Amino acid sequence: LVGGGIMDPNNYTDTQVALLDAKLRALIDQNNDDLYDDMDMFWILFGAYLCFFMQIGFALLEAGTVRAKNTKNILLKSIIITSVVGLTFWAFGYSFAYGEGGASPNSFMGGTNFFMSSDKEAKGSFYAKWMYQWAIAAVATTIVSGAMAERCRFAAYLIYATVISGFIYPVVVHWGWSSEGWLSPFRQADDDEGYEPELGANGFIDFAGSGIVHMVGGGAALVGSIFLGARSGRFRSDGTVVELASHSTIFSALGAMILWFGWYGFCTVHTLAITKMEIASKVAVTTTLSACAGACTTTLIHVATGSAVDVIPTLNGLLAGLVAISGPCVVVEPYAAAIIGLIAGCICYSSSTLLRNLQIDDPLDAAPIHFFCGAWGCIATGFFATATNTRNAYGTSEDDYGAFYNGGGKQLGIQLVGTLAIASWTCGTSGLLFLGLSQARILRISFEDEIASMDENEGNLSGKELVEA
Numbered sequence: 001l002v003g004g005g006i007m008d009p010n011n012y013t014d015t016q017v018a019l020l021d022a023k024l025r026a027l028i029d030q031n032n033d034d035l036y037d038d039m040d041m042f043w044i045l046f047g048a049y050l051c052f053f054m055q056i057g058f059a060l061l062e063a064g065t066v067r068a069k070n071t072k073n074i075l076l077k078s079i080i081i082t083s084v085v086g087l088t089f090w091a092f093g094y095s096f097a098y099g100e101g102g103a104s105p106n107s108f109m110g111g112t113n114f115f116m117s118s119d120k121e122a123k124g125s126f127y128a129k130w131m132y133q134w135a136i137a138a139v140a141t142t143i144v145s146g147a148m149a150e151r152c153r154f155a156a157y158l159i160y161a162t163v164i165s166g167f168i169y170p171v172v173v174h175w176g177w178s179s180e181g182w183l184s185p186f187r188q189a190d191d192d193e194g195y196e197p198e199l200g201a202n203g204f205i206d207f208a209g210s211g212i213v214h215m216v217g218g219g220a221a222l223v224g225s226i227f228l229g230a231r232s233g234r235f236r237s238d239g240t241v242v243e244l245a246s247h248s249t250i251f252s253a254l255g256a257m258i259l260w261f262g263w264y265g266f267c268t269v270h271t272l273a274i275t276k277m278e279i280a281s282k283v284a285v286t287t288t289l290s291a292c293a294g295a296c297t298t299t300l301i302h303v304a305t306g307s308a309v310d311v312i313p314t315l316n317g318l319l320a321g322l323v324a325i326s327g328p329c330v331v332v333e334p335y336a337a338a339i340i341g342l343i344a345g346c347i348c349y350s351s352s353t354l355l356r357n358l359q360i361d362d363p364l365d366a367a368p369i370h371f372f373c374g375a376w377g378c379i380a381t382g383f384f385a386t387a388t389n390t391r392n393a394y395g396t397s398e399d400d401y402g403a404f405y406n407g408g409g410k411q412l413g414i415q416l417v418g419t420l421a422i423a424s425w426t427c428g429t430s431g432l433l434f435l436g437l438s439q440a441r442i443l444r445i446s447f448e449d450e451i452a453s454m455d456e457n458e459g460n461l462s463g464k465e466l467v468e469a
Contacts, residue, residue: 039274041128050265051135057258064251069453088166096170107182143217146364147225201400204418210327210377218371219426227434230361256315290341294321297345320348324377331385382412
């Protein structure tokens with residue numbers, strides 16, 4: 001095109017035509033690359049919004065489970081925890097997780113780009129990834145509040161939210177998802193050509209965080225509930241469990257269903273690329289089947305043990321199936337996902353019963369759902385990962401996959417090592433955190449305030465208008 005007119009091709013030499021053709025093709029390829037980059041960023045942001053929407057689910061689930069007198073208090077904590085995680089993750093949490101390179105790169109924790117100060121990272125793809133990781137960090141931290149509901153001081157919530165989202169959780173993320181972590185499948189090779197997991201095989205496979213996210217949140221929840229002690233009146237002197245009336249089954253059911261919806265952003269969007277929709281589609285199916293199997297399993301167990309049909313065990317089983325499939329969702333077949341969800345339902349119900357027998361009060365069964373079923377999800381990968389799915393999603397070692405498919409025992413061994421490492425780190429650091437809060441006498445509210453109302457005494461809130469809801 002010259003001056004708005006079309007020049008006769010015969011006026012150009014073959015060399016000029018070839019050069020023009022090459023420039024046009026390069027321009028088209030560049031535009032296509034830019035378009036794919038934009039679509040990838042949209043995909044990641046879409047996942048961030050879905051994961052953030054899970055906070056509404058957690059808020060409704062917790063508000064429905066606690067007693068009416070504490071409803072406003074738990075809602076306030078849900079909002080403030082999410083906000084604290086945002087500031088903490090911006091300041092240093094994300095840096096500990098993904099702050100790679102720098103003066104002292106290591107496999108334990110990151111250490112660059114504090115407060116988003118790096119000009120090198122100031123681009124759209126970084127911001128999209130940060131949003132997604134913040135939403136996931138908020139999920140991991142919010143899990144803890146359910147186990148500590150109705151007797152934890154507001155100041156303690158703020159402190160543990162800061163420590164978990166700013167240090168305990170990011171360190172595990174660095175281990176398992178960064179390009180430097182000792183558990184990571186994405187650990188960069190020394191020659192920068194491909195991946196070279198430090199433990200061999202395909203590294204610790206935890207696609208959407210059965211261990212990295214849910215075991216961290218669930219482990220901290222378990223330790224926190226132990227240090228807090230049971231709610232007043234929860235257990236009689238002979239150990240008999242007293243069922244404390246929850247506020248609203250409707251809120252609980254709606255919250256769990258919203259969490260299920262948000263979970264598709266949690267699992268499918270972990271492909272991190274719009275061009276991997278074939279993998280994402282299968283992940284959506286495995287996620288669905290595990291959730292369904294978990295819900296049906298806990299319902300059947302509850303009825304089989306002589307109890308009347310109840311919605312709460314069903315909701316717990318649903319969430320247990322979702323937690324368990326988060327890690328292996330990309331490497332298992334649909335039938336295996338259903339089996340994983342079924343076993344998760346059994347683990348959730350039995351571990352909940354065990355905690356009650358030990359007089360450990362976890363109002364939302366956060367530890368049974370997230371810690372124990374998260375551990376099962378990590379281990380299940382070592383049994384059920386198929387060769388084809390593992391190669392498509394990771395592909396570092398084509399000889400190592402699920403033990404049930406003749407993939408040897410190395411991948412299973414790495415899954416066990418990763419599970420034990422996450423459990424030890426989370427429970428150990430959380431134990432120190434809650435021990436310190438307990439010794440400082442800022443962990444638990446007084447008996448009088450607990451009996452009266454946390455809405456009335458923790459911030460002078462009033463939830464009286466909700467009693468009749």
